[in-house]
Amino acid sequence: MGWRIPQALKERSKLSSENTAVDLFRINGISSTELKLTKSEVLYYEGDSANRIYIVRRGLCFTFRHHEDGRRQIVDLSFPGDLVGLEALTQDYYVSGFTALTASELVAYPVDEFTSQCYIVPELSRILVEYISREQAILTRRLVEVAHSSASQRIAHFLLELRARALVAGMQALALKQTSPGREDSEQDFCIRIPHAVIADTLGLSIVHVSRTLSKLREQGLIADMEDGMAIVDLPGLQKVADWEGLSPWFDKVEGRETPA
């Protein structure tokens, strides 16, 4: 029952598109509306009629659903550049709600204008498929994580994902600031400020346990409290705990035994 090393796995997608979604929508004459959300403001709820698609320009938001017991599951965070509300393409009502974690700016596109174009313009189809696939990869990953990992692993992974996505989105830090200018990725790294409740609801843990687990990571010297949030102090160490493989969900180890059905 050994580990089989697959071919080298590439980070980049086959379908890299040069234009951003925003550009594409503009080029194709889809009308846009700017809008702002204040912290904690809800853009739409589960069950609201779905008639718009959005792109986040600034700020940090998230998509959520509610369990019947009233508890909240955060399905995914949205960073600047992310597409939001794609459910509107295939459904009449949103299945998830969407709200702002920090004050945010979005652009809204009417979905009917969108659908009339999106299947005709190859570029748009492509960006859609690509984007939904990416979302799906993140979701799948999170599913595996929530189903099989310990609290420390989940949290470590979550912090790394936050960092990676924020960097991709061009944020130097998360609703916050960089610790000391000039540092890159050595001991003291990235600074994160986010309520424990958000971590808990994303990873399916209780707030209390998130607090305890963060304390443990702190004791282990992996993260530290800064004046404006927590910082990743030992990036390699945290990556080891989280079994980090990069933002893309590629595996660098694959089990090669016969798979019992």
Added chain:
Amino acid sequence: MGWRIPQALKERSKLSSENTAVDLFRINGISSTELKLTKSEVLYYEGDSANRIYIVRRGLCFTFRHHEDGRRQIVDLSFPGDLVGLEALTQDYYVSGFTALTASELVAYPVDEFTSQCYIVPELSRILVEYISREQAILTRRLVEVAHSSASQRIAHFLLELRARALVAGMQALALKQTSPGREDSEQDFCIRIPHAVIADTLGLSIVHVSRTLSKLREQGLIADMEDGMAIVDLPGLQKVADWEGLSPWFDKVEGRETPA
């Protein structure tokens, strides 16, 4: 903190396409190859180079990934009519593996032929987006489920999902047969035969606990052992335990309180 009743929620997708995927692919001249899988045969592993897309014609299969500790997570089951391996559209290597639960027949399409067409032919784009969205809905749902539900709820829900998807796919039962001809949905209903290990790996539970939980459901008179698998005896009862809302993930109750960030 009351429940807000949203607008009536519809089951149907906005983008209902009359042609099946198989028809569409044929019409657009994409070359196809038939292939068979024996029980437990693996079609591809995580890390294999991704150059084909498949459609399941007969049998029951599933997509899996491995956790670094060697444990298996089943990401989704595939029923006849389901598209498989769409990761090939956006990535060079499969991120998940795919294998047959029962002897199965598939059709394979080369992905390069596919990509040259799929963004140009609106019908194809549409079916893609629609399909991936559907997959994503199931995934999201499962995430919420795994994160927040008890073992009985997860299992009850899983059984109902199996039943619903099998019926959609036109299977009268699951690798099996209908119990007594003439019954519809009264006391004795649908018959399911599936290894406990599959349930466990799908829902993130141990085999032992799956066994225990099924026993409990049996004691409660919700399911029963038949000579060729288990049958759902009390459908409404099971739906109540699972908090079943139908195959589509629409909520019929939405919490309307302000959402704390």
Added chain:
DNA sequence: CGTAGCCTTGACCGACGTCAATGATGGTGG
């Protein structure tokens, strides 16, 4: 008859949830 899967059951234990009390912080209005 022996072996290999798969299911079941019991004993035990640990990770995580719940409840509750206490602090730290920061914004707001008087």
Added chain:
DNA sequence: CCACCATCATTGACGTCGGTCAAGGCTACG
């Protein structure tokens, strides 16, 4: 400037759901 309150974080005590280990049974199959 301070009192007040809301939000968020922390910590302890305690309970439980579900994992692990191990043994035993059932069926299928060579």
